[in-house]
Amino acid sequence: MNILDKIVLRKQQEVADAKALVSIKDLEQSTHFKRTPYSFKEFLLAEDRTGIIAEFKRRSPSKGLINGTADVAEVTKAYNYAGASALSVLTDVDFFGGKPDDILAARAANDIPILRKDFMIDEYQILEAKAWGADIILLIASILTPKQINDFGKFAQNLGLNVLLEVHNFEELDRSICPHLDAIGVNNRNLGDFTVNIQTSFDLVNKIPNEFLKISESAISNPKIISDLKAAGFNGFLIGENFMKTDNPGLAMQEFVSEI
Numbered sequence: 001m002n003i004l005d006k007i008v009l010r011k012q013q014e015v016a017d018a019k020a021l022v023s024i025k026d027l028e029q030s031t032h033f034k035r036t037p038y039s040f041k042e043f044l045l046a047e048d049r050t051g052i053i054a055e056f057k058r059r060s061p062s063k064g065l066i067n068g069t070a071d072v073a074e075v076t077k078a079y080n081y082a083g084a085s086a087l088s089v090l091t092d093v094d095f096f097g098g099k100p101d102d103i104l105a106a107r108a109a110n111d112i113p114i115l116r117k118d119f120m121i122d123e124y125q126i127l128e129a130k131a132w133g134a135d136i137i138l139l140i141a142s143i144l145t146p147k148q149i150n151d152f153g154k155f156a157q158n159l160g161l162n163v164l165l166e167v168h169n170f171e172e173l174d175r176s177i178c179p180h181l182d183a184i185g186v187n188n189r190n191l192g193d194f195t196v197n198i199q200t201s202f203d204l205v206n207k208i209p210n211e212f213l214k215i216s217e218s219a220i221s222n223p224k225i226i227s228d229l230k231a232a233g234f235n236g237f238l239i240g241e242n243f244m245k246t247d248n249p250g251l252a253m254q255e256f257v258s259e260i
């Protein structure tokens, strides 16, 4: 079984446990559930923002522990200050060391869009995202059927959430495109075996219809590559480890941005 299969298997249990603990009614009654989510597009294209979606990630299956001490409110505020267009916050518990409270803390500290970064396999998780104050959900093409992508995308958009579809190759892109998406992200990391290749972004960008925002995800560590990605047609750049592996992720982002 590859790592992605393991994550999805564990996720099914995590979701079942969460459902037993918190009812859909409870989620719908949370204060954040009533707020209107921010527009991902507006912040990605804003002149005074960098297009960077800055990620808070404590650990990952590929790298192990990345940062064991960073405070989510502090780091996300610093990302925001450094010009992030959006924040990405991992909520997967077992493989990425995240927790629901991380979204709540990031939400309380910031007024820019937040992506709930997780492996979405059930509508219940979309309701959680809304209840916790997230603005964007991620749908990973490699673990979902085209019908699930369409249905989850529609469900999320009906709640006012923005939808980011993640693909890793043309086949995934081709089968998964549907009207209920706002942005399409090309993951430069293969989630099955963790190999990274930024060329994946350049190879796929022109296959993404222009009606969608285009995001390049993962393994971005050189500020100089941002202008190439922009020139190729990308609107957004999802960066995690390059910032989180330092003692001061916010400062690392500031320095990165100054070199773009």
Ligand SMILES: O=P(O)(O)OC[C@@H](O)[C@@H](O)c1c[nH]c2ccccc12
Residues within 6 Å of the ligand: 055, 057, 117, 118, 119, 140, 166, 187, 217, 218, 219, 220, 238, 239, 240, 241, 242
């Ligand atoms: O830390 P990096 O290499 O900058 O990558 C960030 C982000 O793209 C990566 O964390 C990611 C992309 N897609 C995912 C899906 C699930 C979990 C994590 C991810």
